[in-house]
Amino acid sequence: MVNILCIETATNICSVAIFCGQEMLAYAESDLENAHSKVLTVFIKKLLTDNSLLPNDIGYIAVSCGPGSYTGLRIGVSVAKGFCYGLNKPLIMIPSTEIIAQACISNININEGELICPMIDARRMEVYHNIYDKHLNEVGELEPHIITESSYAEMLESSVIHFCGNGAFKILDVINHNNARIHTDIFISAKYMYPLASKRIASKQFADLAYDEPIYLKEFMAKQPKPYFSKGKK
CATH class of the missing domain: 3.30.420.40 (ATPase, nucleotide binding domain)
Structure with missing residues (x-):
């Protein structure tokens, strides 16, 4: 093997x-x-x-x-x-996001018709997310998303959605719907x-070593360096 x-x-x-x-x-x-x-x-x-x-x-x-x-x-x-x-x-x-969706499938019983929303922390109230069915077919789009009270509202009306990944905690106090299943322990x-x-x-789906790059979605944001000297000190 x-x-x-x-x-x-x-x-x-x-x-x-x-x-x-x-x-x-x-x-x-x-x-x-x-x-x-x-x-x-x-x-x-x-x-x-x-x-x-x-x-x-x-x-x-x-x-x-x-x-x-x-x-x-x-x-x-x-x-x-x-x-x-x-x-x-x-x-x-x-x-x-596909790896997180697989983690959810491996740990949770997902019923037919239910959806999986992997969420990766992207600072503040933003996440990178996508939507999959239980067979890992993409139902949504891979993109950055700012969490609001109306996030996923339409989809939650018709389907149970399993939220998982290290960004899932962001919706705990924002989204309150009977069809929302929030798994903050699946990473x-x-x-x-x-x-x-x-x-x-x-399927022989291999990457091109010369040209394929990571999916960043956003430009790199460097953190501001801390000042070397504290205030009032030299």
Whole structure:
């Protein structure tokens, strides 16, 4: 069976998984702030070593491609492309919202006709979101969305919607509808990437290493640096 290396860096949690067929051989994650660049390659090396695997034993490399953290996505996709270039392996790029939707399906019983709305924190009351049915068909559009009391109102009138991801907490005090199911404990993770990667392998849906880039949706916003000197001090 082929080994698949899965890399996920779209949010504050950095995670890596290695699958052999449907079996997850190894998994590692870290929620250390601003540490993706420090832990990602360390995780990959450790998981390979712990399972007596060489880099060339990996058949495919899958990576979350956004939206999400600009820096996190850049790190994850860059490392994945580096492995693919060095090992001459195919790259699979999977939207972050689709991975969260798969996480919801893996943890919650979704009935026919119910919808899934993965939400990724995009600062203040904004999220990156999309809408899927239980078969992961896109019903909505991948886009930034500002949460208001009228958000999702029309869809909630006709369908149960499962909100999940690290942006779902933003609607807790805003949306109050009987058809809203808010799962603040379901997050994106490399451990949910296998079925999505497997589907793309079967259809030979591989990324172009030279031209395909992460889905940022927004331009990078650098934080203002803190002043070196405190007020009144030199």
